[in-house]
Amino acid sequence: MNENKKSALKLRINAVGEKLKKNNMEFYYAETAKDVCPIVESLMKEGDTVTHGGSVSMAECGINELLNSGRYNYLDRSKAQSREEVEEIYRKAFSADVYISSANAITEDGVLYNVDGNSNRIAAIAFGPASVIIIAGYNKIVRDLKAAEVRVKTEAAPPNCVRLSCETYCAEKGKCVSLSKADHQMSDGCGGDGRICCNYLISAQQRHKGRIKVIIVGEELGF
Numbered sequence: 001m002n003e004n005k006k007s008a009l010k011l012r013i014n015a016v017g018e019k020l021k022k023n024n025m026e027f028y029y030a031e032t033a034k035d036v037c038p039i040v041e042s043l044m045k046e047g048d049t050v051t052h053g054g055s056v057s058m059a060e061c062g063i064n065e066l067l068n069s070g071r072y073n074y075l076d077r078s079k080a081q082s083r084e085e086v087e088e089i090y091r092k093a094f095s096a097d098v099y100i101s102s103a104n105a106i107t108e109d110g111v112l113y114n115v116d117g118n119s120n121r122i123a124a125i126a127f128g129p130a131s132v133i134i135i136a137g138y139n140k141i142v143r144d145l146k147a148a149e150v151r152v153k154t155e156a157a158p159p160n161c162v163r164l165s166c167e168t169y170c171a172e173k174g175k176c177v178s179l180s181k182a183d184h185q186m187s188d189g190c191g192g193d194g195r196i197c198c199n200y201l202i203s204a205q206q207r208h209k210g211r212i213k214v215i216i217v218g219e220e221l222g223f
Contacts, residue, residue, distance in 0.1 A: 006218065009138060010029070010031075010218060012138070012141065013029055013138055013141070013216045013218065015108070016106060016108055016110060016216065017214075019108065019109050019110025020106075020110040021110075022110060022205075023111065023203075023204060023205040023206060024205055024207070024208070024209040024210065025110070025203075025210070025211075025212040025213065025214050026210050026212070026213040027213075027214050027216070028213065028214070028216075029215075029216060030215055030216070030217045030218065031217075032217065032218065032219055033061045033062075033217055033219055033221060034061075034062075035217075036061035036062075036063070036135055036215055036217060037061060037063060037065075040063055040100070040133055040135070040215070041066060043131065043133055044097075044098050044131075045097070046071045047071075047073065048073065048098050049073040049075065049095070049096045049097045049098070050067055050073065050074055050097065050098040050099075050100065051074070051076075051089060051092070051093045051099060051100075052067075052099060052100035052101060053099075053100070053101040053102070053120070053121035053124070055100065055101055055222065056102070056163075056221070056222040056223060057102035057135050057136060057137060057222035058100055058101070058135055060221050060222065061135060061217075061221070063100060063135070075092055075093065075096065076089075077089045077090075090118070090120040093124045093128060093129060094123075094124065094127070094128030094129065096124075096128070096129045096130075097129065097130050097131060098129060098131045098133060099124045099128070099129035099131070099132045100132075100133045100135065101114075101121055101125060101132065101133070101134055101135075102134060102135050102136050102221070102222050103134050103136045103140055103214075104148070104151070104152050105140050105141075105142045105147070105151050105152065105156075106136055106140050106141050106142070106214070106216070107141075107142055107143065107144050107145060107147075107148060108141065108142070108143055108144070109144070111145065111204050112125075112134065112201075112203035112212070112214070113142075113145060113148035113149075113152070113200075113201070113202055113203075114200070114201045114203070115152050115156070115157070115196075115197045115199070115200050116199050116201070117166075117195065117196035117198050118198075119198060119199040122200075122201035125203065125212070126201055130211070132211060132212045133213045133215065134212060134213065134214045134215065135217070135221070136215070136216055136222070137216075137217045137220045137222060138218055138220065139220040139222075140216075140222070141216070145186075145202065149186045150179070152197065153170070153175060153178065153179055153189075153197075154174075154175045154176070154179070155223060156223045157196060157197055158170040158171060158173075158174050158175060158176075159223045160196060160223055161194065161196060163223075166194035166195075166196055167192060167193075168190050168192055168194045168195060168196070171194075176189055176190070176197070177189065177190050187200065
């Protein structure tokens with residue numbers, strides 16, 4: 001990235017970081033994806049019970065290798081042998097020491113926006129784990145909640161539905177069917193069984209200061 005562009009981007013990220021801190025969330029800046037792992041490592045203790053949502057951003061930063069180091073009690077749903085075992089890990093997440101996820105969007109006024117199908121991810125972000133670590137590329141920053149809604153319907157949900165082999169309108173057309181309506185609402189969408197936009201979480205000012213830690217990366221990550 002051009003150095004002038006990088007400097008301007010860092011200013012924007014830090015401005016969002018200040019808003020996150022005002023909302024009682026911790027903020028960390030990582031210049032590249034390679035810089036994320038040391039930050040995450042500093043936010044965990046050896047022996048911590050750790051799990052995570054289905055985050056492409058997390059995988060792009062190499063966090064899985066850290067979690068598999070043997071230093072943590074890693075609840076790894078990829079090793080589950082059945083759907084029942086996966087759901088058991090979902091429930092165990094509520095008593096985890098650390099939960100790692102990304103965000104679908106972060107507004108310029110320091111609010112996290114997340115949309116889920118199974119909703120285990122947004123449930124854990126909202127309540128349960130003692131510490132929540134959010135990893136997000138700068139591409140997740142949007143002006144406001146309306147822009148966050150559109151981002152999910154155009155940039156996040158379509159590729160995620162393709163990744164998860166969900167038969168949805170957005171997987172086929174590249175955007176949510178609701179965008180064809182001039183007065184579309186946040187919760188509008190398709191009606192199929194494969195829909196992944198089922199529940200919505202807006203994380204504004206937090207009552208428990210510092211529980212949520214947000215790492216914003218100066219590179220594009222995830223969907």
